Amino acid sequence: MKTLRLLALTTSYPLRPDSCAGLFVQSLYRHLSATCAIEVVCPADSNPTGPTSGDGAASDIQIHAVRYAPRAWRTLAQGSGGVVTGLQRAPWKAFLLPGLLLGLFWRCLLLASRADLIHANWSVCGALAGAVGRLRRKPVITTLRGSDVARSTRSWVDRMILDLAMRNSRIVICVSEAMAENLRAQYPQRSADIHACLNGADDAFFQIDRKISADAGLRVLAVGNLIRLKGFDVLVEAVARARHRDRMHVWVVGGGPEREPLLAQAASRGVSSCFTFVGIVPATDMPKCFSEADVFVLSSRSEGRPNVVVEALASGLPVISTDLEGVQGMVSNGDNGWLVAVDDADALAAALDQAIDNRAELHRRGERARTFAQNRIGTWADTARCYETLFLAALTADERHRSSCVE
Structure with a gap:
């Protein structure tokens, strides 16, 4: 009743x-x-x-x-x-x-x-x-x-x-x-x-069986509305500046008015092959998207407390995020992810390169991410x-x- x-x-x-x-x-x-x-x-x-x-x-x-x-x-x-x-x-x-x-x-x-x-x-x-x-x-x-x-x-x-x-x-x-x-x-x-x-986070994210990819490349996931506030233009620029850009691929989930400008930016910076713009994905399919990534990136210029970061941590994904107040209590630099300054494409590129350089450390930060989500966030x-x-x-x-x- x-x-x-x-x-x-x-x-x-x-x-x-x-x-x-x-x-x-x-x-x-x-x-x-x-x-x-x-x-x-x-x-x-x-x-x-x-x-x-x-x-x-x-x-x-x-x-x-x-x-x-x-x-x-x-x-x-x-x-x-x-x-x-x-x-x-x-x-x-x-x-x-x-x-x-x-x-x-x-x-x-x-x-x-x-x-x-x-x-x-x-x-x-x-x-x-x-x-x-x-x-x-x-x-x-x-x-x-x-x-x-x-x-x-x-x-x-x-x-x-x-x-x-x-x-x-x-x-x-x-x-x-x-x-x-x-x-x-x-x-x-x-x-x-x-x-x-x-x-x-939904139980499905906590139940993802996280495994180290045998591929030497880095599978990057980014999720959000394609609007300027989300800073996807910074992510495109960061990939263009990364030393290991040829070894990373970014899946961008979400729709919005910035899609065409972002595609044009990726083409002009020579990194179109590094990006797949997936579009809007039903909520029921999101755990699968998180399960197929090695690291999650949030490049936003402003956020409250982003739910996509909660889902990434629950999935056991290390998070590279801009250093925002709503993220600071969840992502700890050097522990379960990386924090970089807003609009700092060089810092974001360096974090992506570090994620590729040390797979064992990437896996460790992912384990710390899930532990944090289980102990401090919940379902x-x-x-x-x-x-x-x-x-x-x-x-x-x-x-x-x-x-x-x-x-």
């Missing part, structure tokens, strides 16, 4: 088997669905078959896809990089934003009466859910996922949105302890309400238990608040 009725609000959620938006949000809710009856409110996409009404892999999850514009124009929220990247690529889409936000707010308001608790993903959804929570007298929990917190330091609009989410959320969840500590410093009056729940089931504890805490606090008001 379900113990909690959860209304979830998110700007990214996979509506079809080939979707890549919000897969980590879906993973969380699928594991929560064992104990929670979940309704997800998210933007519709432009697929002509229309939005789905439920999550096929979890029958207890009902999806309410909000049609905020004519079908052909519903490209703002469910593309590579989400709403912010969509606006950066096409600023004219800003005129769709009021309809999107109003649609999400209204659907959330209509459904909130039959929920025990509202869970929002990202600060913008936290601001919307907070308003609904006040109107419907429902407790709200907001998960901040890194990019929204980072933007708040550069934009007064994003800071205002974050302030609203913080003010109207009973509990705030961060996807890393470092993010939680920074947020407690920014909002000391709310420090007791800020918690960290780390995103886990999505572990993540779901963390959320369940905080959901129940929010409900208890809400009941006490109501009782004190009545007295």
